Amino acid sequence: MSWVFSMMTQSSESTMEQQWYIETACVRGMFHDRNSLPLQDAILSFGDLYSKSGPLVLSVADGHGDIIHFRSASGSQMATRVALEVFQNHLADIKALEAKDLDLSAIEQFVRKNVVEEVVSKWKQHVMADLEANPFEDSEIEAMQTRPAINFEANPTIAYGTTLLSACIVGNLAIMIQIGDGDIVVLHSDKTVITPIPRDPFLVGGRTTSLCQKNPQKDFHAAVIDLRVRPIALILLASDGFGNSQVEPNWHHDVATDIATFSKNYGIEWVSQNLPLWAAQCASNDGSGDDTTLGLVLSNSIFDYIEEQT
Amino acid sequence: MTQLNAIMPGGGISRRSLHIFILADCSGSMKIDGRIQALNYAIASITPQLINWEKEQEQAQIFIRAVAFADNASWHIQSPEPISTFNWPPLSHVEKGLTSMGEAIRLVADALSPEKFEPRALRPVLLLITDGKPTDVDQFEIGIKELFANPVGKASIRLAIAIGQGANFSFLNRFINDADIPVMVAENADQIVVKLTAATLAISKMSSIGSDRKEVAEQVIMPEANELGVLDDDTII
Numbered sequence: 001m002s003w004v005f006s007m008m009t010q011s012s013e014s015t016m017e018q019q020w021y022i023e024t025a026c027v028r029g030m031f032h033d034r035n036s037l038p039l040q041d042a043i044l045s046f047g048d049l050y051s052k053s054g055p056l057v058l059s060v061a062d063g064h065g066d067i068i069h070f071r072s073a074s075g076s077q078m079a080t081r082v083a084l085e086v087f088q089n090h091l092a093d094i095k096a097l098e099a100k101d102l103d104l105s106a107i108e109q110f111v112r113k114n115v116v117e118e119v120v121s122k123w124k125q126h127v128m129a130d131l132e133a134n135p136f137e138d139s140e141i142e143a144m145q146t147r148p149a150i151n152f153e154a155n156p157t158i159a160y161g162t163t164l165l166s167a168c169i170v171g172n173l174a175i176m177i178q179i180g181d182g183d184i185v186v187l188h189s190d191k192t193v194i195t196p197i198p199r200d201p202f203l204v205g206g207r208t209t210s211l212c213q214k215n216p217q218k219d220f221h222a223a224v225i226d227l228r229v230r231p232i233a234l235i236l237l238a239s240d241g242f243g244n245s246q247v248e249p250n251w252h253h254d255v256a257t258d259i260a261t262f263s264k265n266y267g268i269e270w271v272s273q274n275l276p277l278w279a280a281q282c283a284s285n286d287g288s289g290d291d292t293t294l295g296l297v298l299s300n301s302i303f304d305y306i307e308e309q310t
Numbered sequence: 311m312t313q314l315n316a317i318m319p320g321g322g323i324s325r326r327s328l329h330i331f332i333l334a335d336c337s338g339s340m341k342i343d344g345r346i347q348a349l350n351y352a353i354a355s356i357t358p359q360l361i362n363w364e365k366e367q368e369q370a371q372i373f374i375r376a377v378a379f380a381d382n383a384s385w386h387i388q389s390p391e392p393i394s395t396f397n398w399p400p401l402s403h404v405e406k407g408l409t410s411m412g413e414a415i416r417l418v419a420d421a422l423s424p425e426k427f428e429p430r431a432l433r434p435v436l437l438l439i440t441d442g443k444p445t446d447v448d449q450f451e452i453g454i455k456e457l458f459a460n461p462v463g464k465a466s467i468r469l470a471i472a473i474g475q476g477a478n479f480s481f482l483n484r485f486i487n488d489a490d491i492p493v494m495v496a497e498n499a500d501q502i503v504v505k506l507t508a509a510t511l512a513i514s515k516m517s518s519i520g521s522d523r524k525e526v527a528e529q530v531i532m533p534e535a536n537e538l539g540v541l542d543d544d545t546i547i
Contacts, residue, residue: 031369066545161545181544201424205433205465206544240544244430248321258319278318285368287323288430 019300020169021268022046022058025276027283029241029290032065038073040065040162041239041291044080046088055091055170058295059083062182062239064161064210065290068150070143071130075160078126079119079211083166083177086118091170098171104224111175116220119164119177123211127160161212165197165237167297174225174232179216180208181240184223187256189231189301195252196223208240233302234260237295242279245287263302271296327431328370329390330360330513331421333414335440335473336380340403345441345473348499350400352506359510360393370432375421380407383414409442412449415485419456422463434462435513438470438485439502443478454484469512471496471505 028039040063046056061079063072093114097107136144140159144152152158163180176184178197186194198221200209209219225232234256248254263271275294282292332353340346364372373390377383378401386401418436421427427434444450457463470482471494482493494505 062544064544068545199429202461204429204462207465208544244326245323246320246430247324249428249430251320255320262317262319274317281318282323285325288326289369 020056021296021298021300022056023268023272023275023296023298024058024294025279026293027276027279027291029283029288029292030285031289032291037065039291040073040076041241041293042073042076042080042162043237043293043295044077044084045295046084055087055168056297057084057087057166057168058235058237058297059164059166060182060237060239060293060295061165062163062180062241062291062293064163064208066206067143068147068158069161069212070140071159072161074130075123075127075157075162075212078130078160079123079162079164082122082126083119083164086115086122087166087168087170087175089118090115091168094168094173094175095171098173104226107173107175108222108224111177111222111224112217112220115175116177116217116222119166120211120216120220123164124157127157130160131156155212155214157212159212161210163208163239164211165239167235167237167295169227169297172227174227174235176223176225176235177220179220180210181243183236183238183240183243183252185234185236185238185252185256186225186232187234187236187260187302189233189299189304191257193253193256196225197221231299231301232297233299234263235297237293237297239291239293241288241290241292242282242294244290245282245292259296260302263298264304268298271298325369325371327373327390327428329373329375329427329431329434331418331434331436332374332376332386333411333418333436333438333440334376334378334386334401335409335411335442336378336401336403336407337409337440337442337445338380338403338406339441339476340473341405342441342474343499345499345502346401346403348502349439349473350398352503353398355503356506356510357393357396357398359507360513361396363510364393377414377417379410379414380404381410383410383417385417408445409440410446410449411438411440411442411444411481412446412451412453414438415453415457416449419453419460419463422457422460422466424461427462434466436466436468436485437509438468438482439473439506440470440482441473441476443476443481450481454487458487467513469509470494471502471509473502474498 022045024043026041026043042061045058059080061076063076097110163182165178165182165184168175176196178184181203184197186196279292279294281287360372372393374396375390376386378386381404468486470486472482473496479493496502496505
């Protein structure tokens with residue numbers, strides 16, 4: 001699925017119309033298929049809910065596959081929807097902060113205190129509303145009983161457990177938030193590749209931080225980039241089904257630069273057509289076999305990528 | 311197998327890895343009743359089971375590493391060996407050799423450190439086989455501390471086989487660190503194969519249980535035909 005957004009972005013050298021493209025793909029993992037598990041990843045971009053112009057938001061969520069998270073397919077969809085709504089609610093505030101020329105750490109603080117807090121509370125509200133409308137069924141209660149140590153009564157949101165990764169471009173800012181596994185990769189126009197959200201070293205062996213945990217705010221990461229200082233050519237959001245398929249441990253650089261090269265050489269449409277195939281390969285038994293979701297935010301500056309390089 | 315052949319960005323994809331670490335006792339007492347020979351035979355005989363399981367579950371590539379310990383501990387197989395081409399190089403006991411179990415645990419803990427262990431790998435399996443107790447108790451304490459301070463070590467599935475009555479369960483239970491998972495006891499050399507087979511089935515049972523150690527424990531206690539499933543179902547920390 002693809003969307004095109006036009007925005008005026010103030011670069012360090014000149015004011016130019018910047019066009020952003022959003023490309024998405026979300027594929028059910030082979031092992032979910034084999035075990036009759038639903039697709040538990042979700043992806044949503046701003047245009048799905050609102051107009052196709054102006055600021056943009058892209059969110060990816062990966063519902064946990066363990067038996068105790070039996071409603072995580074719903075949980076991940078709620079997470080992506082809530083992230084879009086919350087960013088939408090705060091766009092004016094963020095623009096106002098940017099107009100005040102506050103430093104990036106102050107904006108990041110705002111995001112943590114407002115966007116993250118609101119995402120957490122609204123996701124929980126959505127979960128509780130869903131639970132009220134659809135109480136746990138007998139089969140789900142049986143699943144809960146497999147882990148007697150877990151107190152579902154105290155925290156029924158465990159059933160909906162999910163990660164969340166979001167990227168928002170507003171004004172001259174790129175804002176990213178994340179809880180749990182998965183990757184956010186940024187390719188700057190100067191060809192440097194960064195992972196603005198650090199990988200939590202304790203996210204190993206199928207363990208992840210989650211929206212359903214106690215006090216999820218403390219494990220949310222946030223990053224803010226000033227596009228006037230560090231223009232961005234590409235932002236990649238990926239669920240762990242993608243990263244867990246990559247042979248190279250430090251795959252981020254090669255994947256980002258290859259996508260930039262493909263975009264330049266074959267066009268955005270080609271990337272759009274191939275994105276679901278890349279996700280499908282990772283979701284197959286050639287890769288991680290897990291649900292795999294890829295979301296790309298591409299700037300039209302990506303067309304200059306190779307020309308500048310050679 | 312998928313028929314998709316899209317040009318992919320990046321350096322290629324592959325299945326995730328499942329690393330099995332064998333910590334094998336080669337102390338002097340392992341010569342009693344041909345224990346070391348039985349251990350070599352047992353490991354050689356479980357290899358085909360693991361190869362079959364790798365083919366069936368289609369989810370993970372299995373790799374073996376091994377540490378041998380007696381007067382000191384050293385890598386018997388240091389580089390991860392793919393199970394598909396694996397041949398077990400036989401171990402020998404060390405005459406009057408001690409039981410440097412602590413040093414062996416420290417070697418494995420180091421290999422599981424975030425700098426050395428591949429982040430996308432599934433939870434590793436640590437299989438400790440001994441007929442005694444650590445003679446390097448101070449190193450054992452350090453090794454256990456290092457293992458559990460390490461996120462991968464803490465997340466690992468740890469199994470222990472005690473050979474004969476000389477093995478000290480309190481040390482082995484501290485290594486396993488899970489009240490649900492019992493030490494497997496091989497009363498004699500013949501039972502080493504039986505217990506190692508049970509351990510292998512327990513490892514393969516991970517396929518249908520995700521992160522539930524209790525199911526692994528049940529498999530250790532009462533081995534049964536394993537079902538295929540999801541090796542790594544995410545759950546919260």
